[in-house]
Amino acid sequence: xxYDCTNPVIGGVESVVxxxxxxxxxxxxxxxxxxxxxxxxxxxxxxxAVGATPAVVAKGFRYEGYNTSVKPxxxxxxxxxxxxxDHMVDFxxxxxxxxxxxxxxxxxxxxxxxxxxxxxxxxxSAFEVFGTDLGLELTTLKSDPNDxxxxxxxxxxxxxxxxxxxxxxxxxxxxxxxxxxxxxxxxLIKA
Numbered sequence: 445x446x447y448d449c450t451n452p453v454i455g456g457v458e459s460v461v462x463x464x465x466x467x468x469x470x471x472x473x474x475x476x477x478x479x480x481x482x483x484x485x486x487x488x489x490x491x492x493a494v495g496a497t498p499a500v501v502a503k504g505f506r507y508e509g510y511n512t513s514v515k516p517x518x519x520x521x522x523x524x525x526x527x528x529x530d531h532m533v534d535f536x537x538x539x540x541x542x543x544x545x546x547x548x549x550x551x552x553x554x555x556x557x558x559x560x561x562x563x564x565x566x567x568x569s570a571f572e573v574f575g576t577d578l579g580l581e582l583t584t585l586k587s588d589p590n591d592x593x594x595x596x597x598x599x600x601x602x603x604x605x606x607x608x609x610x611x612x613x614x615x616x617x618x619x620x621x622x623x624x625x626x627x628x629x630x631x632l633i634k635a
Contacts, residue, residue, distance in 0.1 A: 466579035468502035528609030555579025568618035
């Protein structure tokens with residue numbers, strides 16, 4: 445692995461995070477040569493009660509932030525008999541309405557999978573998937589209206605489950621190129 449001085453890595457992520465209920469993901473389609481690459485995500489079909497609207501495909505959610513309000517991390521964890529990775533995604537929700545509160549409360553009872561978009565978009569490096577195998581849990585939530593740093597926004601921390609960690613680093617989501625991958629991701633998100 446050599447340093448590419450013509451296309452150096454640029455740190456940071458875009459200020460948006462895409463979340464999916466882990467239970468709504470039926471399968472990941474992985475590249476046959478490099479299983480670290482996810483080329484498609486199959487979402488569950490939600491069948492409504494009898495007489496209700498027709499079945500729909502489950503969708504993920506988009507949370508838009510500002511500046512550095514999205515902070516993903518992966519940390520190597522050495523175990524006695526294995527190696528694992530702790531996946532973490534911290535982000536800030538700036539809206540305050542009752543529908544936002546209800547949605548955040550649901551995060552406290554579900555495991556989710558997060559996709560973040562790196563600022564560096566060379567090759568297949570733009571999108572990373574956190575919590576691919578076990579999902580992420582809401583571990584802390586803070587909102588202080590008097591805090592001048594957060595200005596009363598909701599600060600959320602999603603992490604791998606306490607006793608279990610992911611068997612791999614965050615996966616790469618990549619279809620053919622950046623534009624195709626972004627379109628595939630947006631097709632999985634609630635409008």
